[in-house]
Each structure stands twice: as structure tokens, then as C-alpha cells.
Amino acid sequence: MSQDSSTAPIERATPEDLRERAALDRSTKLPVLFFLTSGLVWLLISCVLGLLASIKLHTPGFLDIGLLSGINWGRLQPAYFNALVYGWCFQAAMAVGLWMMARLCRQPLKNPLTLVVAGHFWNLGVTIGVLQILTGGQAPGDLLEFGRTAWLMLFASFALIVVWQVLMFASRPKGADYVTQLYIIGACFWFPWLFLTANVFTSPQTASGLHAAMTSAWYANGVLFLFLVPMAVGTATYLIPKIVGRPLHSYPLAIAGFWSLALFGGWTGLQKLIGGPLPTWMPAVSSAAQVLLLIPVLCVAANHFMTVRDRHDLVQTSPTLRFIFAGAVFYVISHVVAAFLALSPGLTQYTAAWDGLRFMLVYSYFSMTMFGAIYFILPRLTGCEWLSPGMIRVHFWANIYGGSPIGVFLIIGGIFQGNAMNVWSNGFGALTDMLHGAYIGATLGWVFVLAANLVFFFHFILIALRLGRRSERATLLTSAADHGPASVMITKGAEA
Numbered sequence: 030m031s032q033d034s035s036t037a038p039i040e041r042a043t044p045e046d047l048r049e050r051a052a053l054d055r056s057t058k059l060p061v062l063f064f065l066t067s068g069l070v071w072l073l074i075s076c077v078l079g080l081l082a083s084i085k086l087h088t089p090g091f092l093d094i095g096l097l098s099g100i101n102w103g104r105l106q107p108a109y110f111n112a113l114v115y116g117w118c119f120q121a122a123m124a125v126g127l128w129m130m131a132r133l134c135r136q137p138l139k140n141p142l143t144l145v146v147a148g149h150f151w152n153l154g155v156t157i158g159v160l161q162i163l164t165g166g167q168a169p170g171d172l173l174e175f176g177r178t179a180w181l182m183l184f185a186s187f188a189l190i191v192v193w194q195v196l197m198f199a200s201r202p203k204g205a206d207y208v209t210q211l212y213i214i215g216a217c218f219w220f221p222w223l224f225l226t227a228n229v230f231t232s233p234q235t236a237s238g239l240h241a242a243m244t245s246a247w248y249a250n251g252v253l254f255l256f257l258v259p260m261a262v263g264t265a266t267y268l269i270p271k272i273v274g275r276p277l278h279s280y281p282l283a284i285a286g287f288w289s290l291a292l293f294g295g296w297t298g299l300q301k302l303i304g305g306p307l308p309t310w311m312p313a314v315s316s317a318a319q320v321l322l323l324i325p326v327l328c329v330a331a332n333h334f335m336t337v338r339d340r341h342d343l344v345q346t347s348p349t350l351r352f353i354f355a356g357a358v359f360y361v362i363s364h365v366v367a368a369f370l371a372l373s374p375g376l377t378q379y380t381a382a383w384d385g386l387r388f389m390l391v392y393s394y395f396s397m398t399m400f401g402a403i404y405f406i407l408p409r410l411t412g413c414e415w416l417s418p419g420m421i422r423v424h425f426w427a428n429i430y431g432g433s434p435i436g437v438f439l440i441i442g443g444i445f446q447g448n449a450m451n452v453w454s455n456g457f458g459a460l461t462d463m464l465h466g467a468y469i470g471a472t473l474g475w476v477f478v479l480a481a482n483l484v485f486f487f488h489f490i491l492i493a494l495r496l497g498r499r500s501e502r503a504t505l506l507t508s509a510a511d512h513g514p515a516s517v518m519i520t521k522g523a524e525a
Contacts, residue, residue: 049135050409052137053131053132053135053136053137054128054131056131056137056138056139057127057128057131057137057138057410058410059141059142059145060124060127060138060141060144060145060148061124061125061128061410062124062410062493063124063144063145063148064120064121064123064124064127064148065121065124065403065489065493066489066493067116067120067148067152068116068117068118068119068120068121068124069117069482069485069486070116070486071112071115071116071117071120071155072113072116072117072396072482072486073479073482073483074112074116075113075116075117076475076478076479076482077479078108078109078112079105079110079113079475079478080475080476081100081105081109082102082105082106082108082109083468083471083472083475084472085101085102085105086102086464086468086471086472087465087468087469087472089102099165100163104163104164104165104167105163106384107162107167107174108159108162108163110387110391111155111158111162111172111174111175112159113391113392114172114252114257114391115158115175115183116152116155116159117396118257118391118395118396118399119151119187119256120148120152121396121402121403122216122256122257122260122399123148123190123191124406125260125264125399125402125403125406126194126213126216126217126260126263126264127193127194128406128410129209129213129263129264129267130194130198130210130213131197133201133205133207133209133210133267134197134198134200134202134205135202135205136196136197136200136201138193138197139193139196140193143189143193144189144190146189147185147186147187147189147190148186148190150182150185150186151182151183151186151187151190153182154178154179154180154182154183154186155179155183157175157176157178157179157182158175158176158179158180158183161175161176161179162174162175169231169241169245170227170231170241170244170248171246171248171249172245172248172249172252173227173228173231173245173248173249177228180224180228183224184221184224184225184228187220187224188221191217191221194213194217195214195217198210198214207267208263208266208277208280208283208284208287209263209266209267210263211263211284211287212259212260212262212263212266212287213260213263215255215259215287215291216255216256216259216260216263219251219255219256219259219294219295220252220255220256223248223251223252223255224248226244226248227244227245227247227248227251230244231244239305239306239307242302242305243299243302243307243311246298246299246301246302247295247297247298247299248298250297250298251294251295251297251298253387253390253391254290254294254295254297254322255290255291255294255295257390257391257395258290258294258360258390258394258395259287259290260395261360261394261395261398261399262286262290262325262329264353264398264399264401265329265333265353265356265357265398265401266283266329266332266333268349268350268353268401269336269337269353270336271405272343272347272349272350272405273336273337273340273343275336275340277336278332278333278335278336279332279335282328282331282332283328283329283332285324285325285328286324286325286328286329287325289321289322289325289328290322290325293318293319293321293322293324293325294318294322296314296315296317296318297315297318297319297322298315299311299312299314299315300315300316300319300370300371300374301374301378301383303316303374303375303378304375304378312374316371316372319367319368319370319371320368320371322364322367322368323364323365323368326361329360330357330360330361333357337350345506345507346505346506346507347503347505348401348404348418348421348425348504348505348506349401349402349404349405350401351401351425351506352397352400352401352404352425353397353401353402355393355425355428355429356393356394356395356396356397356398356401357398359389359390359393359394359397359436360394362389363386363389363390363393363394363436366386366389366440367386367390370382370386375447376444376447376448377443377446377447378447379450380442380443380444380446380447380450381439381440381442381443381446381464382439382440382443382444382446382447383443384439384443385435385436385437385438385440385442385443386436386440388432388435388436388439389440392432392435392436392478393432393436397428397432400424400485403489404421407489407492407493408492408497408503408504411492411493411497412495412499413492413495413496413497413498413499414492414497414498414499414502414503414504415488415492415497415498415504416488416491416492416496416497416504417488417504418504418505418506420484420485420488421488421504421506422506423481423484424481424482424484424485424488425481427477427478427480427481428477428478428481428482430474430477431473431474431475431476431477431478431480431481432474432477432478433474434470434471434473434474435471435474435475435478438467438468438470438471438474439467439471441467442463442464442466442467442468445463445464446463446464
């Protein structure tokens with residue numbers, strides 16, 4: 030790939046540029062709005078399921094009445110996480126990736142109805158899979174609990190959706206080369222490889238118990254580090270220069286971040302199986318790869334920080350930049366925690382720490398980045414601005430005060446739990462009592478997260494129905510006049 034065009038000086042958009050961008054937005058509007066709307070519905074469903082699963086940890090008898098008595102933590106936990114990942118995260122990634130790819134490749138979407146049809150089948154597959162889990166029919170394996178019908182439907186739907194992004198990339202004009210395209214295309218190819226391999230090798234006809242456990246651990250980490258992380262990094266890499274009005278700091282640094290993620294991301298996962306009946310070099314290699322994933326983290330963090338240098342005040346003004354900044358903080362924290370857990374897998378094995386780490390990656394990092402992208406994209410699709418800066422602030426701070434404790438309490442509680450498990454005299458009841466406070470704190474966090482996303486969904490629906498403000502100026506969290514010339518790019522959002 031040639032030198033990234035984003036490192037060239039950013040020039041003021043011409044009327045022809047604005048008309049081209051408007052045409053590109055119109056071509057992607059229907060599928061992007063569909064994926065975002067259905068994804069947000071699944072986000073709310075996953076929040077309800079996650080709240081119930083958290084309550085079950087400290088109050089097991091909650092809702093044990095009638096038909097609901099069979100809905101225990103063992104069903105609620107995988108149902109919530111699968112709904113969060115496949116229902117919300119994947120659809121948000123497909124929507125944002127599709128919009129960015131059309132913009133970057135300057136190629137309109139030729140057949141939007143195909144993506145909407147595929148999206149309906151994707152949602153049907155997720156629905157079937159979640160219902161299978163809640164009724165006790167889930168398959169074994171982390172993020173592989175869906176049955177054959179559901180996973181075949183998901184695989185076919187994903188292929189129909191991403192093929193259009195690949196075609197856009199293949200048809201891009203000369204010079205339209207960006208690092209974000211690499212992250213999107215990489216994720217589009219990595220996930221089908223992960224998904225098909227994992228489901229084939231964990232099927233009852235082909236896998237032994239050991240092979241299924243190894244494949245499941247490899248797949249679960251692969252989804253995090255080879256699909257969700259690259260999509261979020263690519264999104265931030267595209268939007269940060271747009272907001273601050275300057276090119277990406279370093280193209281070589283961005284390329285180094287991408288290829289180091291591609292090199293090490295697929296080797297992680299088996300560190301969670303240390304002590305199992307498999308060669309000791311396997312978890313050792315996975316632990317080393319998890320630590321080496323700090324290399325792309327440092328590359329991405331340094332590149333983004335240098336791009337925003339001297340303009341960090343825009344975090345107080347731009348909703349998009351505020352959410353992406355928060356996600357970037359959790360991006361670094363989650364990978365540092367993952368490296369620590371990889372270096373001491375025996376300490377936190379079979380504890381709540383891994384659940385906390387997964388939540389931090391999936392929600393505090395990925396979802397916060399997607400929220401920032403939605404705040405940027407939706408006004409360009411609907412032609413109207415967000416109604417209330419106050420509702421945006423509520424959405425942000427409720428997620429910070431709610432999402433942070435969920436991950437932090439579970440990680441810290443898991444570390445204490447691991448230490449206690451190594452004391453032979455501690456019974457199971459003592460371990461449960463030790464984590465009682467952490468589980469209550471996580472439950473309170475879920476209440477905040479659910480409230481935050483109810484507010485966001487209401488705000489989103491108003492804008493999707495074109496009930497927002499008719500204004501040429503973006504919705505800012507503070508007055509643009511307070512931040513001087515640096516605010517130009519976000520106050521004239523139609524040109525971005």
C-alpha cells in the first residue's frame with residue numbers, strides 16, 4: 030500500500046467534495062441505520078441479561094418463580110455476552126465499517142437492500158442462538174454456545190455483508206489508501222477464518238474434549254483481538270484526524286501497529302489452559318503473544334496522542350472525541366491487565382478476573398469507541414444534529430461510572446479469589462462470601478450502564494426519525510467559542 034493519504038495536509042472541502050460525500054452517505058444510509066438500530070436493541074437486551082446475571086451472583090434466588098426458575102446464572106451469563114458481542118458489537122462494527130469504507134474508497138454502495146436482508150438473517154441467527162442458551166440448549170465453548178443452525182446463518186450473513194466492503198476496497202481510486210482500510214479489511218477476513226475454523230473443530234463429529242477446549246479459548250481471544258480491536262482502532266484512526274483537523278501523526282507508526290496486531294493477535298488464548306493436558310509450550314507461547322500485544326498498543330496510543338497534541342481541549346467540546354478518548358484509555362488499561370493476567374495465569378485461572386477483562390475490552394473500549402463514531406456519523410446520514418448536549422453527557426458519565434466498576438470490581442475480585450483458591454482450607458462458601466461486595470458493586474454498575482443506554486437509544490431514535498435540530502453547527506458539549514480556532518473542524522461538521 031502506498032503512503033497513507035491521511036498524512037497529507039488537510040484542505041478545505043470544495044463544493045464537489047461535499048456533494049460526493051453526501052451521495053456516499055445516501056448510498057449507505059439504509060443499511061447503516063438498520064445495523065445501528067438493531068444493534069442498539071441487542072445492546073439493551075444484553076444489558077438486561079447482564080444485570081440479571083450479576084444479581085444472580087450475590088442473590089441466587091432472585092426471580093426463582095415458575096418458569097423463570099430455570100433461568101440461572103449459567104444461562105444468563107453466556108446469553109448476555111453472546112447478545113452483547115454478536116447482537117451489538119458486530120452490527121455496530123459492520124455499520125461503522127461500511128460507512129467509513131464508502132467514504133475512504135469514494136465508492137457508493139451499489140445494493141443496500143442486500144445488506145438489509147443479510148442483516149435480518151444475522152439478527153434471526155442471534156435470536157435463535159440466545160434463545161437456545163436461555164432454554165439450556167447451548168453448545169460448549171466460549172462465544173461458541175450457538176447451535177449449528179444459528180452459526181451457519183451468522184456465517185452466511187456476515188459473508189454477504191462484508192463482501193461489499195471488500196468490493197469497495199478493490200474498486201477504490203488510485204491514491205485512496207488509508208490505514209483504517211487495512212484494519213477493516215483485516216477484520217473482515219480474520220473473523221470468517223476464526224469463526225469457520227472454531228465451529229468446525231468444536232463440532233461433536235470432529236473434536237475431542239481437549240481440542241474443543243483449545244479451539245474455544247483460541248477463538249474467544251481471536252474475536253476480541255482480531256475483530257473488535259482492529260475495528261475500534263481503525264475507527265479511532267479515521268475520526269481523530271477528522272475532529273482535530275490535522276493529518277495522522279505517523280503513517281509508519283500506524284503500519285507498525287497494524288502488522289504487530291496481525292502478527293500476535295492470533296496466538297493468544299491458550300494461557301487460560303495452563304496446567305491442562307496439553308504441551309506446556311502452547312500456553313507459554315500464548316502468554317508471550319499476549320504480552321507482545323503491548324507493541325501495537327504503544328504504537329496506536331503514541332500515534333493518536335501525537336495527532337491530538339496541543340488540542341486536547343477538544344475532548345471537552347466534541348462528543349465523538351470524548352467517547353474515543355475514554356475508549357483509548359481503556360484500550361491501554363485492558364491490554365496492560367491482559368498482559369498481567371497472561372504472566373500469572375495460574376493466579377486468576379477460573380476466576381472472575383477474565384470476565385472483568387472481557388467486559389473492559391468489549392464494552393469500556395470497543396463500545397465507547399462505537400458510541401463516539403455514532404455521534405459523528407448519524408447527523409451526516411439524517412441531516413439533523415443531536416438534540417441535547419445534556420443527554421450526551423448523561424450517556425457518557427453514566428457509562429464511565431457504571432462500566433468502569435464492572436470491569437474493575439471483577440478483575441480485582443478475581444485476583445483475590447485466585448489467591449484464596451490456593452489456600453486448601455478455604456471452602457467454596459468462603460470464596461463466594463469473599464466476592465459478595467465485588468458482585469454487588471458490579472450490579473450497581475450494570476444499573477448505570479442500562480440507564481445510560483436507555484437514554485442513548487431514546488436520543489438515537491429521535492435523530493433517526495429526523496426529529497433533531499436543523500442546524501449547520503454540530504452539537505457540542507461546551508461552547509465552541511471557549512476553545513478558539515481549534516474548534517473549526519467540529520463546528521463545521523458537514524465538511525468532515
